[in-house]
Amino acid sequence: MSTAKLRFTHKLRSTTVPLTFTEDMLKKIKKLKIEEDDVFVIGYPKSGNNWLKYLVSLMFEDGKLNLVDDDWKYFPLLEMGYVYNGMDIFKRLERPRRAWSHCPVNMVPDAFFTENRGKVIYIARNPKDVIVSGFSFFKNFVVLGMPLFQKGFDDYINMFMKGGSLYGDWLKHVSGWWEMRHNPNVMFLFYEEMIADPLKMTRKIAEFLGHDFDDKKLMDIVERSRFDKMKQDRDGKHLTTTLLPAFKDLNFFRKGEVGDWKNHFSQTQSEHIDEMLVEKVAALGINFNCVLNENQETD
Numbered sequence: 001m002s003t004a005k006l007r008f009t010h011k012l013r014s015t016t017v018p019l020t021f022t023e024d025m026l027k028k029i030k031k032l033k034i035e036e037d038d039v040f041v042i043g044y045p046k047s048g049n050n051w052l053k054y055l056v057s058l059m060f061e062d063g064k065l066n067l068v069d070d071d072w073k074y075f076p077l078l079e080m081g082y083v084y085n086g087m088d089i090f091k092r093l094e095r096p097r098r099a100w101s102h103c104p105v106n107m108v109p110d111a112f113f114t115e116n117r118g119k120v121i122y123i124a125r126n127p128k129d130v131i132v133s134g135f136s137f138f139k140n141f142v143v144l145g146m147p148l149f150q151k152g153f154d155d156y157i158n159m160f161m162k163g164g165s166l167y168g169d170w171l172k173h174v175s176g177w178w179e180m181r182h183n184p185n186v187m188f189l190f191y192e193e194m195i196a197d198p199l200k201m202t203r204k205i206a207e208f209l210g211h212d213f214d215d216k217k218l219m220d221i222v223e224r225s226r227f228d229k230m231k232q233d234r235d236g237k238h239l240t241t242t243l244l245p246a247f248k249d250l251n252f253f254r255k256g257e258v259g260d261w262k263n264h265f266s267q268t269q270s271e272h273i274d275e276m277l278v279e280k281v282a283a284l285g286i287n288f289n290c291v292l293n294e295n296q297e298t299d
Helices: 024-030 050-058 086-092 126-142 151-162 170-178 193-195 198-208 217-226 227-234 245-249 269-282
Strands: 010-011 017-018 039-043 097-100 117-123 184-191
Touching: 010 024, 039 050, 050 097, 050 198, 050 217, 050 227, 086 170, 117 170, 117 193, 126 151, 126 170, 126 198, 126 269, 151 269, 170 184, 170 269, 184 198, 193 198, 198 217
Parallel strands: 039 097, 039 117, 117 184
Antiparallel strands: 010 017
8 A cells, every 4th residue: 555645744623734834824814804896716736736826927917917936926836834824915915815825615715605706717637637747847846955756646646535635635625626617706617728729718718807807818828838838937936936945946837738648547547537437526516527428528
């Protein structure tokens, strides 16, 4: 039995999180005062969070984003506590404020649901692609001379399926937010939808956030947020090169493809994921648009 685990993590209320994400921090997040026009981008790690965050930034900058190195200054990770204090930065932002998070539904501000305050966009992605992207990321994330994950791909799959990857059980994470999708301040979208029809999904996001862009402006945002363009602009600048120089060579944006897992999974590994997730996902009514069925196309 594999004993693989991510370095520098611990369990917080049964969820695997970074060591710096403490119970005290969580209590402060839960009590955080939320304004009606606050915007949050949330998703399980490696689900397209940074792409979505970039697209939302373009909307708030009217399609003319100033690509500064330190994007944390205007769009912080809410639960960040070791490179900068995400909550402190968020509180100081001018309205409309923006933040992002990887938190499951039980670890976000209570005001999201008790008062329907803020606008939350949750992004979900095919778990097989999440696994491939996560494995690549954590194998290359070196801290104190050693990667956060030090074993092989099969070990990572087993750890992921046991809820040992960052932010815990993927199915619980996605299903928890799926149950909130009918809340008026929650938008649930799929990475695969973003890839398949970026103009349509960008328009839906803009409308959800209260923007009234014409087609020309929407097309400009879509073009500027193309994955290859964003990767060129933002890789090495995701956190900062001034606060933590070691991050400058870390690849936060890998391929941005749908179905790349087919280049990495063996048939046995793929069937294992299918057995553990397909029926449960289907029972929730979640349709990943050609994600889990190997016989379907991914374009």
